[in-house]
Amino acid sequence: MSHEQSHELSWNQYGKAEVRVVHVDRSEPQHVVRDLNVTTALRGDFGPAYTDGDNSRVLTTDAQKNTVFGLARETGVGEPEAFALAVARQLLSACPSADVARVEVEQYPWSALGGGHAFSRAGSHVVVAELELPRDGEAQLSGGVDELVVLKTTDSEYHGFVKERFTTLAETDERLLATQVTARWRYATGAAESADHAAVKAGALAALLEAFGGHHSLALQQTLHAMGSAVLDARPELAGVTLSLPNKHHFLQDLSRFGLDNPNAVYHADDRPYGLIEGTITRR
Known part of the structure; x- marks a missing residue:
């Protein structure tokens, strides 16, 4: 054949x-x-x-x-x-x-x-x-941003997760939270050609940053939802937002062997492996 x-x-x-x-x-x-x-x-x-x-x-x-x-x-x-x-x-x-x-x-x-x-x-x-x-x-248009690195030094907790024999992560009510944002906001039908793209971009970016900075985080997943929702609230031209948020881990450094305490002051940054949190927020 x-x-x-x-x-x-x-x-x-x-x-x-x-x-x-x-x-x-x-x-x-x-x-x-x-x-x-x-x-x-x-x-x-x-x-x-x-x-x-x-x-x-x-x-x-x-x-x-x-x-x-x-x-x-x-x-x-x-x-x-x-x-x-x-x-x-x-x-x-x-x-x-x-x-x-x-x-x-x-x-x-x-x-x-x-x-x-x-x-x-x-x-x-x-x-x-x-x-x-x-x-x-119809034109299908998305805008967005890559490599937007953000960090907050407080207002971030993580606890209440599943615990089984391979779980070693300790719960915390105070952690440093950092991520490198990849965002894509999708224009609604008919908005691709008529929208003020500069205003959409500026508004969406401002909403992302304000939501990250002002949100008390119980999980990076929750922060993702807050950021995506803020973008849609700010810009009616948009129908949905997809976010990819790698958790740029910062772990408290153990200084006890030097006779020093570490009240959330000194961290070591690990670049891999990392948690990768992703999701899409759309209008109902």
Whole structure:
């Protein structure tokens, strides 16, 4: 039996990964730097390229890369959500065989130092936009943030968990709580194109941070729920929030052998293994 009779291509996607584009807007005395990492992909009727090496329906990944740079020049680079939508539309226009265009954008924030033309990286977190645009359907858009590291030195407890023969963790009513937030907020139907993306992003990020800082935590799971709920309360344009929160463990260091007490003052930080708490909060 030939491969053609026994096998079929059930799914395919191809594109250009991690196009690094930096756009400088010099229209005002204070320049604006947009620093992006863009990944594009197309899905559709590309079977012959896989089965027969027939590339007649293929928009090259090089052309996808050039689309990113060309649109950065033609339209500028505003909010990453809007730029992703512009790129996706152009790709669908250029490639009739494509049914869906997917664009992911990571934005590395820069802060002005003064003088109009000097900048520093603004913290460690990365702003993210993820878009899927069907040719004949509604855009599906998510925004978010990666690598947002937060820590609180009190208002965190952990007790009442299952205890069995492999349980060694001690209960505590006072612990240091730290995590590196990965968040994706999903836009409601119809909001992808009409929303003020800058306001959504600023509001969602502020809600995440306020909820983490102001919440008395009995578990990181409970804190996740509070953070996701705060984002939805703050931004009506959003339908749901998915959070991934690794527990960046900090354990009290035993100083008794040196004749010293340790009233929640000195910790050692372990990077692995770590608890990984994940969940999605949606509107009812």
